[in-house]
Amino acid sequence: MEETQSQPLSKAEKAQLHLENETLEGNPQKRGVTKPRSLHSSQQRFRQGRESNAAEKSTIALACGWIVEHQLGIALNLLCLLFLLHSAFPAARHHTQKFRELSYYNANTGKYALGRDDSLFVCFWIVLLTGLRAGVIDYLLIPLAASAGIEKKKAKVRFAEQAWLICHHGTSWFCGMYIWYNSSYWLNLRALWSDFPTREIDGLVKYYYLVAFAFWLQQLVVVNIEERRKDHLQMFTHHMITCGLMFGSYCYHQTKVGNVILCLMDVVDLFLPLAKILKYLKFRLICDIAFGAFMITWFLARHVLYMTVCWSIYAHVPEEVNYGCYRGTSSDLEGPLPVPDDYDHLIRPFFDPTGLVCLNTGIRQLFLGVLLALQSILLIWLTMIVKVAYKVVSGEGADDTRSDDEGFETEEDESQDLIDKIHLCVEPRPYVPLANLPIEKEVGFDEMRISPSRLGRASPVGRSSRKSDGHAAATTGISLRGPSNRKELLGRIGCDKGS
Template identity: 45%
Template sequence: MATPVAPPQPATNGFAHHEDLNWAEKEKLRVQEHQEHRATPKAQKLPKRTKKRAEDESLLSSLCALVCDNQIGISVNLILLLFLTHISFPRARRRTSKFIHLSYYNSDTGAYGCGADDLSLVALWIVILTGARVAIMEYVLDPLARLGGIKSRKGLIRFKEQGYLIVYYTFSWSLGMYIMYHSEFWLNLNGMWSDWPKREVSGLFKWYYLVQWAFYLQSMLVVNIEEKRKDYAQMFIHHIFTAALIYLSYGYYHMRVGTVILCIMDVVDIILPTAKLLKYMGYKIAPDIVFGIFVATWLVTRHVFYIMVCWSIYTHAPTAMAPGCYLSDGTIIPKNSTEEFNALGGDQIWGNLIKAYTDRQGPICWNPSMRFGFLALLLALQIILLLWFIMIIKVVYKVVSGQGADDVRSDSECDDEDEIEEEEEIERTTFLIDTINPEWAPVEQEVGVEALNFSRKNYKRSQNRSSSGRASGISIPGHGDRKELLGRIGCDKPT
């Protein structure tokens, strides 16, 4: 009887060179080679990747990823916990009310004082702004970005980040200008120093200043959540200086000059994100026009008006504010009364700068030499602004040369991250192909087969990168996103 011939088999598993063998002999040879393969050591495990995975699975990394991925839920739960505690436990209201209401209200004047209890309200608004930022980005700006034709992940992230800045700074700048317009220091630099110290302000003025303080403290967290930019260090230092200036100006009753500086800074943070959004949406000429407006506004506000404020601190403050110690009843102890002036703490610079937090009803002293401390912080901030202005000039040169406005803060940095992600994806693909070699039968090894995605992918390779890696459609969903998330929140070691 003739040997039955099996149906034709695809020429896989490394038997294309045994065409002269019948089906039974091929099957016998396949089983033999399969047994030999099972006796050999397992495929290489890439110890570096195993070590990296162990680092990614650390408790700190998991906690950071959890917090970053649930900002809205955490914020809402903290706010609900606060309000439920305030409603359900009357005895706790004297503490919880500090987070909800403005403190130090004076019913006689209808104004509010300043003090340490205001830090509770700042803490609450850090939580509120954290949740509101993500909610606005995901539920308002994300649909708008998709309607605008933006589909890529990087484009959506950029659009939402810049869109949120437009939303916040438009609100804060408008409110700040409203407060300035109805004040005695509107277009009057000397008005920032007259009648100092003003221990009480209106409720709107105080709320605005505390929310601004909360925003910059929360921004220090945001720069570590967002993808890293080339000017990450400058941006982080900028937020530190701004938060420190707000802290000191609030503690020393210099909220008026602080508001002027905040309004000077906020206006350009509306125009630049607008230019970026137009660019992300694919417009060609409009981003360059808006960027030109931004450059002019930046130059006028941050290198002219800002310097004028610094000059006013140096020249007007010593004459408008008489050196001495100011008591809460309006009495002034002049600086030339040396013994009494020193007894009230006139020579203690730091103690006076934070007087609103430590002794809000006590004497607060002004020494003209203290202005140099404020000037040092403001001029240090001006140095950072000059570094950014140099970057802006580079973009202007590209526009003039016909290359178009570009975001020098971020593009090259994010491109590097994309190349790293592609390289890691290729490394994982190579590992999987080596583990599941198409020339051998499958072996008993857990590789998460149910999670494999065999869809075709196009991998962009850098020209200067080695071409030894093999491209494949095999990938493990979630790993790339997790690493990218951990890198963004700073929980992963830099590669």
């Protein structure tokens, strides 16, 4: 029966096979193997290893890696496709403009209602933020990090990521504070719950809220497709709760309290990236000062003021809101109506913006419970921050323990990567048993024998002879058999002195 030919091994596989054969030949007792494996069995093992590694890589992991590498191109292509459809097909503009513009404008009141088409606006901003993030990081912030003297690749990426967060959270915080300061609920907790349900909101409020929601949805994708940190589970849970709260508060017409909580969160997210950037720039003293400001802001905003808002939900909502259900638009609002006995009224606001929306003790406790769950995650992070503060006090400097060492761990530089690639590409020597290898031996000049027939050609390095007693013979690459040819040899190697 004809034997099936196996596929040839790659250079890297041959190198690994050669290394294993040398290990087995040199230490047979340690490995429990008396001789190296055959080439055919090694080929099968490498083939099986490749198949098992390919099976371990799921389709989702491969897709995530591809998206990370091409996120800028994906975003640009989607945006170009949208603008092309909008320009080339006038009949489709009624639909395409919903991606770029706010929907449900009421010309009589000058405000915007809520509706399903708002999801198209959110999708547009998810794509836009993805493209902006990738483009700004790759073509602006990473070169800025390099010009600032940051050499390591990972440190430059971390610097760029933190700088992007400062850009976004800074813009979001200033916009949110402007809305809060010019509202009726500025420093007035009871006003957060008045006029429920608020069916229409200002255009700036709607724009701000939907863009913030798109950002957190985009962060939910980023935290799962990019390299995972030590606190991946906490980050993923935090983003899930944040997105759930924003979606629920938007559909239940509670954007006022959502605006306040976003302001409390964004102000903290300004100081932590700033401290990290100063760390990458090696401004240790200013970094420690910024970290101290971050700790104070974190405690006041996320544990004092945030819990004050939670207390207001518990204490003020029953006093300021007439429990019951409401339906209709802002101009023909009906209610309060009795709360139905079924659970359908809980999800109806997510599908019908002008339909039945209810608020009672159960719904209030549900929102309060989710906010307290978010507070529990913030408390876990607070313990990690305290550990960093202890390091600062003890003189070790500020170093965020919530995620991996960002840029200061041992990292191979580009030259080392190039050396590794060269090692993989070099053709390995064929396997030769150690018993057949030539033995290097130092001999005196008188013991050398010159062979006139071999002086004109080089001797191969791997050539050796075997003596009758079975021991490996010594070889020098040339054979010197008599003193008569010493002068000729010395002349060939440039050591003969003129007489």
